[in-house]
Amino acid sequence: MSGIYIHIPYCHKACNYCNFHFSTSMKDINKMIDSICLELEKKKHYLNNPIVETVYFGGGTPSLLNTDQLSSIFQSIQAHYTLSKTAEITLEANPEDISSNSLASWKAFGINRLSIGVQSFQDHYLKWMNRNHTSAESLNSIVLAKEYGFDNISIDLIYGLPNLDATAWRKEINTAIGLNITHVSTYCLTIEEKTALGNLVEKGLIDLNNEETIEQHMLILMEAMKDAGYEQYEISNFCKPTFESKHNSSYWKRTPYIGIGPGAHSYNGETRQYNISSNPLYIKYLNTPSFGSVYTVESLSEDDQYNEYILTRLRTKWGIKQEEIALFKSVNLLKINQLLDSFCQNGFIVKENDIYKLTTKGKLLADEITLRLMV
Ligand SMILES: C[S@@+](CC[C@H](N)C(=O)[O-])C[C@H]1O[C@@H](n2cnc3c(N)ncnc32)[C@H](O)[C@@H]1O
Structure with missing residues (x-):
């Protein structure tokens, strides 16, 4: 998609x-x-x-x-x-x-x-x-x-x-x-x-x-x-x-998308492109190729990609999964599992069919929990 x-x-x-x-x-x-x-x-x-x-x-x-x-x-x-x-x-x-x-x-x-x-x-x-x-x-x-x-x-x-x-x-x-x-x-x-x-x-x-x-x-x-x-x-x-x-x-779900227009972002799974946030410069750059590129590119390291996964998915009903976390090879799985277990014990996260989701109490503290799980 x-x-x-x-x-x-x-x-x-x-x-x-x-x-x-x-x-x-x-x-x-x-x-x-x-x-x-x-x-x-x-x-x-x-x-x-x-x-x-x-x-x-x-x-x-x-x-x-x-x-x-x-x-x-x-x-x-x-x-x-x-x-x-x-x-x-x-x-x-x-x-x-x-x-x-x-x-x-x-x-x-x-x-x-x-x-x-x-x-x-x-x-x-x-x-x-x-x-x-x-x-x-x-x-x-x-x-x-x-x-x-x-x-x-x-x-x-x-x-x-x-x-x-x-x-x-x-x-x-x-x-x-x-x-x-x-x-x-x-x-x-x-x-x-x-x-x-x-x-x-x-x-x-x-x-x-x-x-x-x-x-x-x-x-x-x-x-x-x-x-x-x-x-x-x-x-x-x-x-x-x-x-x-x-x-x-x-x-x-971190599916690729194109962002068009000033200030818009695009994502292809590995990099993000950020368009310039100025109307006159956006028009100028697009119409004068010699002027340079209308966007800057950020390569996403494995840690960046893991952080984005936590940041976006933990807030949703789709939650986060151990098997998906394991795909980010640079992440210390043992440490993340310990953190998830402690959040579960304290009633902030619940594990249902291998999916970790925020409880109502967890939703009230979503930003803090997300930060703790990020690297
Ligand atoms: C960029 S706005 C554009 C939507 C539309 N043009 C409008 O004016 O309603 C998208 C949404 O972000 C929310 N929003 C923007 N700035 C916000 C802020 N500082 N605090 C809370 N909500 C904000 C508003 O609810 C808004 O509908």
């Missing part, structure tokens, strides 16, 4: 917490689309498996692309890759871009999964985040997307927001559950440098939630989603049976 990730580096507005790569100036957007198409062509031999099973438009805000821009990208994919008939094609969409016209056009392109940036159902939080939509717009956009035949819908929700108490968080989750969608991705608010929120925190102007409250939010989330029939197939991701994100699951 192979996948293509396409990064659309533009947003209508900057959210106060976000340090992903994007620009709010769209003056060169058509040059960007041409460059993305050129990169798709240049990378056509990167994947050993020619059949593409997943395409993911991420951002930034890919839903702001117009029909011509999307059409150019799809033509380029069709020209240079073999798209499986059952491919999962996801578009990250913001509520303000979802309309009858946009939905009809996305459907016509074969987009069959929407990941909608809801973040919160409370208008005062949306305002605080500098979002470009209200809660009512989010709710209406989901109803409309369903009417247009989108039956695989995910939403993003953020918890750990300042002053978000247990009752309000429970209400957010219940609203999400009430929408009867197939997938929910949750994010704990992280404070990133060089963001509006980061600056406020640095000046001491924001009261952040403490670790205890965050743990309480996670416990409420895990319990409510389970009761509503969602499977926690990755620590932050919940789905109705069979509705795992195929694209994101392939990252966690």
Whole structure:
């Protein structure tokens, strides 16, 4: 299975917490689309498996692309890759871009999964985040997307927001559950440098939630989603049976993929390629080959590959396996086994049919456990 990730580096507005790569100036957007198409062509031999099973438009805000821009990208994919008939094609969409016209056009392109940036159902939080939509717009956009035949819908929700108490968080989750969608991705608010929120925190102007409250939010989330029939197939991701994100699951299973666009990464099992995170330089490098390469390459040592395996797999329902750990020859198996045994004895990890998985208690301390198992 192979996948293509396409990064659309533009947003209508900057959210106060976000340090992903994007620009709010769209003056060169058509040059960007041409460059993305050129990169798709240049990378056509990167994947050993020619059949593409997943395409993911991420951002930034890919839903702001117009029909011509999307059409150019799809033509380029069709020209240079073999798209499986059952491919999962996801578009990250913001509520303000979802309309009858946009939905009809996305459907016509074969987009069959929407990941909608809801973040919160409370208008005062949306305002605080500098979002470009209200809660009512989010709710209406989901109803409309369903009417247009989108039956695989995910939403993003953020918890750990300042002053978000247990009752309000429970209400957010219940609203999400009430929408009867197939997938929910949750994010704990992280404070990133060089963001509006980061600056406020640095000046001491924001009261952040403490670790205890965050743990309480996670416990409420895990319990409510389970009761509503969602499977926690990755620590932050919940789905109705069979509705795992195929694209994101392939990252966690370390399947090769191509990343297109500024700031995107590609992975072929042995190396990672990192595209430059600057819109003007990305366009310049791609269109002027003598200028140099648009990406840098990192070779992954056996230790790097083992660390990535632990980092990605331990967070998932697929867990980690002794026989897979043993494939990383540089790893001290005895030491890892001792650590795993002690995590099992202390109730952080459980061993089921040769697979080590985090327990609920372990999920609350996933980052620490992962670090201990890494080399
Ligand atoms: C890069 S965003 C793009 C999605 C979409 N354009 C939007 O605005 O909703 C992907 C997701 O990352 C999450 N995210 C980004 N920065 C975050 C932060 N500092 N803390 C928590 N979640 C964050 C948000 O939930 C967001 O939906």
